[in-house]
Amino acid sequence: MCSSDSRPNISANKPAEEVKELHDELDFETVVSPNGLITICGFGSLLSERSARITFPDLINFRVARLNGFRRVLADLAPVRRGVARPETKEVSSLSVEPCEGESLIVTAFEVKISEIPSFIERGIEFRFLAVLAETLDGKPFDNPALLCARYSDEEFFQIRCKGSKDIYFQLCGQYNIDKIWQDDILPCCPYLRHCYMTFEHSWNLNGKVTV
Template sequence: MSSSDVRSSSTYEITELHAEADFEKLLSPDGRISICGFGSLLSERSARSSFPELTDFRVARLNGFQRVFAHVAPIFFERGIAKPETKIPAFLERELEFRFLAVLPETLDGKPFDNPSVICARYSDEKFFRIRCKGNKDVYFQLYGRYGIDKIWRDDILPCRAYLRHCALAAKNLSDEAYNNFLDHTFLGDRTTTIRQYLATTGSGIMEEEPPESLKTRYGG
């Protein structure tokens, strides 16, 4: 029922991006922007479905952040996989409930990248309603309320099973290091239980579950 959120515990300064003009400042000399993906974007195939002109897909390390499944995502309801029990503007619309940060990832050898990347990070329900919904209850209803969601960011939900499987497979396809990092450094909403622990206990069987036929390609890792 949730997707991943990233919470910063970093001591270095992080720049928040508020408008399209802020993103444009991050463009490389050839007019491209770097996106730092930590969930479904770990899959190159999935990333290309969002960014058809994607180039230079690569693995990076981002320090000072924690990956947590604590976000109710309406797109899972739209795709029929949630259970209640590329262009910059398109990207902004797709990830509306997140806040956007400019961060500087590094290679696995510890070398910082030349240009900052954009990452989606945890927002707050209050700011989402006040800023993104302009304080309009009708806007919130269209985005979330019609699915019975009254709170977006929470600690009492479990990951959408098809989405978690997809992210885990995507990490595994990248490398053993990426896969182990995902399992051991990604947490449930309680921020205590790792994904490895979850898959070995109450989440057992998730990796054997096939997504709906319509999503087998997109959510196949």
């Protein structure tokens, strides 16, 4: 069963300790490894180490992993803010993920310093931040939780990220004529989707098929 509102839905095959929502920087500190690093899960453009290093130039230990209990979804209007979308044709969406029992994703994982997290939060402010337990391709769980950007809800975004302020919402979204961030009746943003495809094609292809 998939969770359309994106709130972490703990299923029988996903123990509660494997998924935890992170609300602020103090929460992020709870998933820092003993050597002061945080693991990031990548599922879109971050599938490529070259692309990931644009955002995290000092990342280490880039690798392929598996994440159970989630699926990719095209529902986020972020490309509109970045000026690469086509609102007139509804080609406006980028990738996010949402909980979905019985599904699994091939993702990437890598470590970054805790000092890089504040800017990461700022860039992905429209997302729900989750600590999840990824695993290697042969099924061995990671030693530490990984940080995942998941689908949020517009109500929570307004009340929590914008603190219920219409002025803050205007700064983040309203000035781009966005009155609803998360939508189900939109199409992929073509430049973004092309970037994800090229990222995947140039990095690795595990089964000869490309899907989002």
